[in-house]
Amino acid sequence: MSVLTNNLPLFLDLFWKTLQLFAVSAVLSLVLGTILAALRVSPVPVFRGIGTGYVTVLRNTPLTLVFVFFVFAYPLLDILKIENYTAAVVALSLYTAAFVCEVVRSGINTVPVGQAEASRALGLTFVQMLGNVVLPQALRSVVPPMTSTMIALLKNTTVASGFAVAQAGNIRDSLSEQGENVLFGLLWVALGFVILVMPLTYVQQVFEKRWSVAR
Amino acid sequence: MTAASAPPMIRVAGVDKFFGPLHVLKNVQLEVPKGQVVVVLGPSGSGKSTLCRTINRLEPIDSGVIEVDGQPLPAEGKELARLRADVGMVFQSFNLFAHKTIVENVMLAPTKVRKTPAAEARKTAMELLERVGIANQAEKYPAQLSGGQQQRAAIARALAMKPKVMLFDEPTSALDPEMVQEVLDVMTGLAKDGMTMLVVTHEMGFARKAADRVIFMSDGEVVEDSTPEEFFSAPKSNRAKDFLGKILTH
Numbered sequence: 001m002s003v004l005t006n007n008l009p010l011f012l013d014l015f016w017k018t019l020q021l022f023a024v025s026a027v028l029s030l031v032l033g034t035i036l037a038a039l040r041v042s043p044v045p046v047f048r049g050i051g052t053g054y055v056t057v058l059r060n061t062p063l064t065l066v067f068v069f070f071v072f073a074y075p076l077l078d079i080l081k082i083e084n085y086t087a088a089v090v091a092l093s094l095y096t097a098a099f100v101c102e103v104v105r106s107g108i109n110t111v112p113v114g115q116a117e118a119s120r121a122l123g124l125t126f127v128q129m130l131g132n133v134v135l136p137q138a139l140r141s142v143v144p145p146m147t148s149t150m151i152a153l154l155k156n157t158t159v160a161s162g163f164a165v166a167q168a169g170n171i172r173d174s175l176s177e178q179g180e181n182v183l184f185g186l187l188w189v190a191l192g193f194v195i196l197v198m199p200l201t202y203v204q205q206v207f208e209k210r211w212s213v214a215r
Numbered sequence: 216m217t218a219a220s221a222p223p224m225i226r227v228a229g230v231d232k233f234f235g236p237l238h239v240l241k242n243v244q245l246e247v248p249k250g251q252v253v254v255v256l257g258p259s260g261s262g263k264s265t266l267c268r269t270i271n272r273l274e275p276i277d278s279g280v281i282e283v284d285g286q287p288l289p290a291e292g293k294e295l296a297r298l299r300a301d302v303g304m305v306f307q308s309f310n311l312f313a314h315k316t317i318v319e320n321v322m323l324a325p326t327k328v329r330k331t332p333a334a335e336a337r338k339t340a341m342e343l344l345e346r347v348g349i350a351n352q353a354e355k356y357p358a359q360l361s362g363g364q365q366q367r368a369a370i371a372r373a374l375a376m377k378p379k380v381m382l383f384d385e386p387t388s389a390l391d392p393e394m395v396q397e398v399l400d401v402m403t404g405l406a407k408d409g410m411t412m413l414v415v416t417h418e419m420g421f422a423r424k425a426a427d428r429v430i431f432m433s434d435g436e437v438v439e440d441s442t443p444e445e446f447f448s449a450p451k452s453n454r455a456k457d458f459l460g461k462i463l464t465h
Binding site: 125133 | 303
């Protein structure tokens with residue numbers, strides 16, 4: 001317990017940074033992933049190709065490698081200088097977007113094709129059809145796998161430790177520098193993550209309940 | 216422009232369509248003049264539903280010409296969406312939007328496609344629901360309605376766009392027998408009001424009573440194109456005689 005109480009500011013500060021990194025990357029990956037899913041079901045073959053290509057590349061690349069690219073390789077291109085923190089956000093968002101895309105797309109596939117046909121027959125454009133008819137119905141089946149994807153993102157933020165972006169994954173380093181008991185320190189970090197994930201599970205339950213009623 | 220030289224509401228000329236190796240539409244010719252009700256009959260697999268779906272390009276065709284109100288069907292995109300807004304369609308499986316109430320179903324396309332203000336769209340929607348006899352179901356979700364009520368809601372939804380022509384793709388085939396009549400009554404009312412309609416159906420009673428013309432299809436071809444009296448009393452082709460023999464004897 002003393003490991004935690006002696007270093008409470010450190011724990012709070014770094015977990016707060018984890019939360020920020022997660023929140024920004026979650027929003028960006030949800031937006032980008034939904035756009036990618038729209039591309040993958042678009043009637044235009046070029047758009048489908050772009051979506052498929054993106055998912056193939058980003059989903060099949062280890063997250064650490066994506067980080068390495070944005071922290072070390074991307075600066076060599078000399079386009080726009082980015083901080084390590086920004087690089088971490090970009091890496092996490094781009095990587096997670098590939099998974100979000102596939103979750104959203106599987107949700108889209110659960111919506112009967114007649115719903116899309118009725119929308120088209122009424123004169124709705126592709127974007128109107130997705131936004132007003134298909135995605136709202138897809139959301140229902142998307143909640144559980146999307147929660148898993150977001151939990152994975154939350155935990156993946158610790159990869160940033162290797163790239164000088166401070167967050168909860170760095171707590172152990174600081175503790176061992178101060179000669180604290182690392183074993184107990186790590187257990188507290190693990191508990192911290194369990195606590196952070198719990199609200200996500202709660203949000204999942206709330207959405208599942210709310211959307212099951214209107215069916 | 217005189218009535219005679221006005222373009223037909225629907226013109227289908229030399230249309231062929233394949234599903235893989237299957238030749239589902241064979242050189243189909245069809246014209247539906249403004250204000251006419253044309254019923255398409257034929258055995259299962261004769262291509263009548265496919266024909267209906269090609270007219271608003273839910274199924275693209277492989278060759279030939281389809282024109283709606285004198286305008287050839289554009290390729291997929293904004294222009295096609297505009298044309299579809301003028302062509303109402305009613306499906307066998309209703310396809311009401313499951314996550315929206317009945318009145319929201321009817322309001323959606325007018326507000327999104329025609330940019331009608333919500334209050335006005337709701338007023339029109341309620342009038343249409345009144346007309347098809349389900350105004351009291353307006354705030355319910357589709358799954359809470361009977362099949363016949365759902366199909367009438369779907370007709371109201373299509374009418375909300377003030378279409379120039381209505382396509383019906385087997386509108387009563389998924390209904391319990393006791394609900395068929397309420398849907399046919401709505402359709403007969405529309406026909407009387409002068410709506411141009413193309414109706415794919417197995418309802419011979421409706422064909423006799425409401426149709427100006429009957430098209431008989433078999434194996435992807437238009438075999439007969441005549442008046443209902445002619446078709447039912449004196450069919451010309453053997454295939455039509457065979458078809459009528461099968462459905463009218465019991």
